[in-house]
Amino acid sequence: MFWSRAQLQTQAGASPADLEQGASPSPRRGSQLDGDIPVRRGRGAEARSADKPASGGNVDEGGRLEPSEKLTRHQLFYVLVLDGFGGMVLSGGVNFALAYVMYTTQDTVKSPIRLFQLPNTLAGDAAVTIIVQCILTWFVEKGLVAYDLSRRSVQPIGFIPKPTLPWQRRLFFLPASDTDIEDRPPSGIAAIIQQALRGFLLAVVGFVLLWPAGVGILTALGEPAGGDYTYADRWTPQIFKLILGGVLGLLTTPLMAAFWLIKAGWEGKSQRTVKA
Structure with a gap:
């Protein structure tokens, strides 16, 4: 009491x-x-x-923000500015530095810098640059986007429906249909090859768009000699590689970032469907 x-x-x-x-x-x-x-x-x-994230979005079981129902301003900034212009500056700078070291540290009198003929061929250098840059950037973007998603720095893109055509589903590492159980992702060498092939596909697109135009510009800047064109060891090769790497990064890096954001959106919606 x-x-x-x-x-x-x-x-x-x-x-x-x-x-x-x-x-x-x-x-x-x-x-x-x-x-x-x-x-x-x-x-x-x-x-x-x-306890809610500062960005205002809910969090799924994987610790990521829930997929967005429309393209947000932050997603546009992330894809176009951080990845697009950031990739342009970084790729252009790296290519400029590599070209400077490559073409100024060898005897260009004995081995002139030419457009087509080996060993110092700018046309061949451009082709290799497009392929290598796209494949390396693919792996870099895969890791960076996964890290940013885990840190809740960006929302997955959730308003784009899953593809229905078989080749599109294979491209995005999806099962043949929504009713099929998703196979375990490949590991080891198989996984590296699968990822590299996606980067190579973008390299093919970049090659078609940039390589002919680049070669055409170089013919106007070179000195005709022996059925080819020759160049001084500086600054034409360096500036050419700067522009080529920068434009390639501006065109391809946002596509790679969007690829992983869209795929993360599908994964987030699938988790919510299973949970429901």
């Missing part, structure tokens, strides 16, 4: 010390017992809202 009465008096506003001295409780404003319940619930709601 005493303990029940003490609980009621304490909840009504009296401290335990007042109860021992027999003091009457001092009521608080609006301190009815029933009135305290919504206050405690309100604090719980605030605590739950504080």
Whole structure:
């Protein structure tokens, strides 16, 4: 009896010390017992809202933000600015540095820099650059996008429907149909080859778009000699590689980032469907 009465008096506003001295409780404003319940619930709601990600999106079971239902401004900034212009600057700078080392540290009198003839062929260098850059960038973007998704720095793209054509589903590492159980992803050398093939496909597109135009520009900048064109060891080769690498990075890097964001959106929606 005493303990029940003490609980009621304490909840009504009296401290335990007042109860021992027999003091009457001092009521608080609006301190009815029933009135305290919504206050405690309100604090719980605030605590739950504080646990939400700063970006405002919900989190799926994999720790990623839930897929977006439309293309957000942050996704555009991520794909076009961070990946597009960032890839352009980085790729152009790396190609410029490599070309400077490659063409200024050898005897160009003995082995002139030509457009087509080996050993120093700018046309061949451009073709190799397109292939190698696309494959390497594919692996880099795969890792960077996966890291940013795990850190909740960007939302997966969730408004694009899954492809239905078999070749499109194979391209995105999807099973033949939505009713099929997804196979275990390949590991080891097989996984590396599968990923490299995707990068090579973009290299083919980049080659068709950039290589003929690049060769055409180089013919206008070179000195005709022996049925070919020759160039000084600086600065035509370096600037050519700078522009080629930069434009290639600007065109292909956003496509690679979008590829992984879209695939992550499908994976997030599949998890929600299974959970439901």
